[in-house]
Amino acid sequence: MNTKKIDNDYVLSTYGRADIEFIRGDNATLYDTDGKDYIDFTSGIGVVSVGHANKRLSKALCEQADRLLHVSNLYYIAPQAQAAKKIVQASGYDMKCFFGNSGAEANEAAIKIARKYGERDGEIKRYKIITLQHSFHGRTITTVKATGQASMHNYFGPFPDGFVYANDIDEVANLVDGHTIAVMIELVQGEGGVEPQVQKKVQDLAKFLKTKDVLLIVDEVQTGVYRTGSFLASNLYEIEPDIITLAKGVGGGVPVGVVMTRLKEIFSPGDHGSTFGGNYLSCVAVCEVLDILQEYEKSGELAQSMMYFNKILEDFFNKHRSIFIKKVGIGMMCGLRVKNADILSKIINSARESGVMVLKAGRNTLRFLPVLTISKKEIDEGFIRLNHAVSKL
Ligand SMILES: *Cc1c(COP(=O)(O)O)cnc(C)c1O
Numbered sequence: 001m002n003t004k005k006i007d008n009d010y011v012l013s014t015y016g017r018a019d020i021e022f023i024r025g026d027n028a029t030l031y032d033t034d035g036k037d038y039i040d041f042t043s044g045i046g047v048v049s050v051g052h053a054n055k056r057l058s059k060a061l062c063e064q065a066d067r068l069l070h071v072s073n074l075y076y077i078a079p080q081a082q083a084a085k086k087i088v089q090a091s092g093y094d095m096k097c098f099f100g101n102s103g104a105e106a107n108e109a110a111i112k113i114a115r116k117y118g119e120r121d122g123e124i125k126r127y128k129i130i131t132l133q134h135s136f137h138g139r140t141i142t143t144v145k146a147t148g149q150a151s152m153h154n155y156f157g158p159f160p161d162g163f164v165y166a167n168d169i170d171e172v173a174n175l176v177d178g179h180t181i182a183v184m185i186e187l188v189q190g191e192g193g194v195e196p197q198v199q200k201k202v203q204d205l206a207k208f209l210k211t212k213d214v215l216l217i218v219d220e221v222q223t224g225v226y227r228t229g230s231f232l233a234s235n236l237y238e239i240e241p242d243i244i245t246l247a248k249g250v251g252g253g254v255p256v257g258v259v260m261t262r263l264k265e266i267f268s269p270g271d272h273g274s275t276f277g278g279n280y281l282s283c284v285a286v287c288e289v290l291d292i293l294q295e296y297e298k299s300g301e302l303a304q305s306m307m308y309f310n311k312i313l314e315d316f317f318n319k320h321r322s323i324f325i326k327k328v329g330i331g332m333m334c335g336l337r338v339k340n341a342d343i344l345s346k347i348i349n350s351a352r353e354s355g356v357m358v359l360k361a362g363r364n365t366l367r368f369l370p371v372l373t374i375s376k377k378e379i380d381e382g383f384i385r386l387n388h389a390v391s392k393l
Helices: 002-010 055-067 078-091 103-120 141-146 169-175 199-212 280-298 301-319 341-353 376-391
Strands: 022-026 029-032 037-040 096-100 128-132 163-166 180-185 215-219 243-246 257-261 324-330 333-338 359-361 365-368
Touching: 037 376, 055 280, 078 096, 078 257, 078 280, 096 103, 103 141, 103 180, 103 215, 103 243, 103 257, 128 169, 163 169, 169 180, 169 199, 180 199, 199 215, 280 301, 301 324, 301 333, 301 376, 324 365, 333 341, 341 359, 341 365, 341 376
Parallel strands: 128 163, 128 180, 180 215, 215 243
Antiparallel strands: 022 029, 029 037, 096 257, 243 257, 324 333, 333 365, 359 365
């Protein structure tokens, strides 16, 4: 494969890549250079929310590219204003948005918002941010430090100070002290193993933090934009965070990161910014993706599709209880815990050979993040192939 050689020669080695090159997609189906088709139960990693080669999205992007791609944030950008309005209205929260280009950047901005709030709030500077073990918040120097996985802190120091890790949500309240400004959590840990938090515990924590004037940051980079069935997992959990971050699914494949906050006046011009963030291309993508998914949700198709996927996944789980011990997750963010972690990469590789793509999460979870618009036919075909792959082991 020619691409493989060029990649090896010229691209830094940060990924373990499978030996496949895709050239075309259609909703939840991908085609490689040999013309072989794959059912995509990964949507990138939770990115391609409205499907591969979505006709409405591609039309909106082409039309925008024909007119104007980028000016700079020194001018008003209509799609940016519209995207912010759509996101805020869909969320139901009284917030304002800032646009960047990735999840890490969105979390970086969330941390800056919290730190600025701590700076101007009273006598002592509050700066500590509590995150959870097994969390994932990004790869920049700050967000990798915010990530509660010691294995990711091996190099790259010194890191910014002030991150404290709680073993689990029960431990958070005990770690809050006079220097704590925020708690940052995922409502369903994605990379950590598709582990949903218990709603009551999150609600109690949110209440407790309000009494301490400690901000609640919810990292919805993976859970956001209908992945769990609601626009935000925060809606599903019925909480009112102070800061929420989005990325992955919000641009449908175009790089977009969003931080939204109820601290609407926290920033003044010059405090934060981005060259690319919020440009015409990415914000037209956000607007179109949200329109598509809102219609899809209103019509009941999203709920149907989620129910069907989970039913077939449950059947698959029941058929293979010798391999899997538990079905986990919410909506289109689900997983199966394997009994024996060693078998996980074998399942993923065998699945790929059989023409279906699945992901890993944590040490022992087979993860599914299908395209939200996946068809019944694609779900059926994907699980036929997955059954085949697992039976071969
Ligand atoms: C993927 C992810 C990130 C990082 O997003 P990037 O776009 O890769 O920077 C942060 N938080 C969560 C919960 C994620 O799933």
